[in-house]
Amino acid sequence: MPDRIQSFIRVLTVLCLVALLSPQAIADQHEFRFANGSSWRGDDGDTVTVVFTENRVEQQVVGTVVKVDGSAPYRLVVVKGEIAGGIATKAIFESDIVSMTSVAAAGGDDAAPVRTRPRRPSTEAGTETGVSNDAASDKPGVFLLPWEGQVGIMARHDEIEEIAAEADKFGPGQIIVLEINSPGGLVMEGDKIHETLMEVKKRHRVIAWIKKAISAGAFTALHCDEIYFMKVGAMGSAVMFAGQTSISGAQLDAWVKDFGDVAEAGGRSRIPAECMVTRTRMASYDKDPETGKVTWYPDMRGEFDISDDTQVLTINADNAMHSGFIDGIADTTDELAVLLDLPEWHEINDAGRRIHRRWIDNVEACKREVPRIMRDIQIKPEDQRLVLLEKLLRWYDRCEPVMLYEFQGPGGGKDELRRTIERMRRQKARQGRN
């Protein structure tokens, strides 16, 4: 009996210890089973990798489990990790979690960023990091060129060439980000952009980061190795027209082909790209739920509609991402850095911003000053006219695209204006002699 009593006391002691020591541990241990059959069991404070979907976009966060609220199947997992360049806390609904795995804690609270994984299994072009900065720059970074406004007037191939030349100084394999916000513009500039980008892509990794890429803006973006959208992003609407009338016949066929070719050169399907050019094309797709592989159709047989034959396509962040037509969504430079596999957002220098600012300032000054000059020619005394015309001529040299396409060649065009000025100078000289 004493043995049984001692044994009972030992059991009781163990139970009491369990009772004393474990309530917290029991309370904090969580077990999850996910739709794909995987499961996770762990405690608050564990370092985990969580793959989850949000707004239909699959994302991943590595971080520490802060807490789990609620009861199955509606639990909320709170993970602390690096988000958009800073440590933040992310609450994820159980139903949104695809998988959750424990990782060996390395460095305490260290956490990988939340990232949207590109879902383009069939087109992986340009996804390697490819950054090989020379000694001039210690850490991987980018050259960012804001590229905004009307194509051919504000957004031009010239600035792309300039930033490429700047990147060349650091050797091949640089990342050039074109931050695109363009309503489209001149087709003839599109040809120059095509030549420029096809060359630049041979040396560097060219990224389109889109707020708005309409028409020639979309044409430009499609050239790029990778395309990222801001959540507000829109790309498409590339019907070509002259005056008030859209092109047709062979000209249209050629433009459709160009658009498709460019999309394929960028590693994307030509089917949706062609829908951006004409109402006559259609696009839909199927998506393998397991692999995410997208199969495009030039008609409406796919499960997911993109564009029917009543509309011109402008694609937005959700359908662009779901269809794998773009590589990710980033609203901030920090978010973009994660998608580009950079440890942090780092601009190697500000050349792109300066190149952009210089040209935009010039364009804005031209748009501001030329109407004033034109007005003053009308209302100022005759003796000031020559000076005003000379000012006007100088703007042709400083900002020809605006003079030609925005103001339709004031003064009858540059050559005519020069002749007018010469005539006035001779007249003035004659009057002086008399």
Added chain:
Amino acid sequence: MFHHALIHRTALTGLAAVVAAGTATAEDRAPVVYVIPFSGQMGTDIHPDIYKEIVEDANEVKPDLVVFRLDSADVDTNFHIQNDDRREEGLWQNIEVYRDLMLDIKNGLDVPEDKQVMWIEDAVGASTLLAMSWPTVYMTDGARLWGFDAVQRFADGWSDADVRAKMYAAWVGIATGFPQAGGHPLELSQAMIEPQHVLGVKFEGRNTIWTNDVKGAIWTIDGSDKAVARFDSDSAENVMLSQGTVADLDDLMFLLGYREYEAAASGAEIHEQYVEDWRRTYERCGEWLKDIRDRGGNTIQDLGAQRGLWEKILGAMRRYPAVEARLKRENGLDQFTVETEIEKIKEGIRRGRQNDRNGRGGRGGNGGGGLGGG
């Protein structure tokens, strides 16, 4: 600039609040909520001109939560007498300005997006773009959340069907960016922008599945292919577009799980002051325009007086883009046309003085005066 945030502490009594979201981040203070008003006319009262300052102020306050209080409607609820002041209708042509405003606010605030809440008191017209730009939405009882009716008309000026389709698609794409930024699905935004899309909902567990095919939908929100989808606080809550219907800020905070909080009122004060200032300035511009018309006259003194008035108007336009927006809409005036008036008057005065010197009396030239009619 810190605007002496008027912080009032509100203790809510009653039942325990909803869990988790609303726990205080610091034990020694109640959570602080900063209210950013989106109230009044889109394009003037709601203008980037003022929100940079408000965002800076909010970041100085360091709130735990930001609530956007949206109250901007182009039409009132009395549809019978149609007494709405058309001058107060929101400016739709600024759609990309609103987009950048929204992005600047979101990216400019130090508070993460999951701590930014859209509280809709009324959203009819361009303000719906902002209403749909945030994922967490609450509505006041009876509040409206109408569709983006105007976008469908943006391309009407194009006669060629393909060009019109291009312009239409572009504008729809840009407008869709707002609800995309708010994490709202395309099926919902399409029905709110394009009349031809109907809208229904199905439910999977607690999730709402939006569909543009009402066959098989549990509820039809918009069965018409002639009108865009609209919501009120009830219908929005029923389909979980709105997370809840509230009476006031206390109510909202309670639903968000904050039993106790401090409200920073400086954002509302900055906005109120701005609205008061630009509207007062705008009224003065109206008076100056009337003076210009009433005074008339071609003497150098008359022209000098007119020039002074135009310069005041120009100064007001430069100070407040909202003033310029209203003067442009109602009087066809922008800075360039006003500058032109001033230049014409200057030229008139110059000619008048020249005439004086030539002994031909003190009349000025043909200066200004042609613009400014209501």
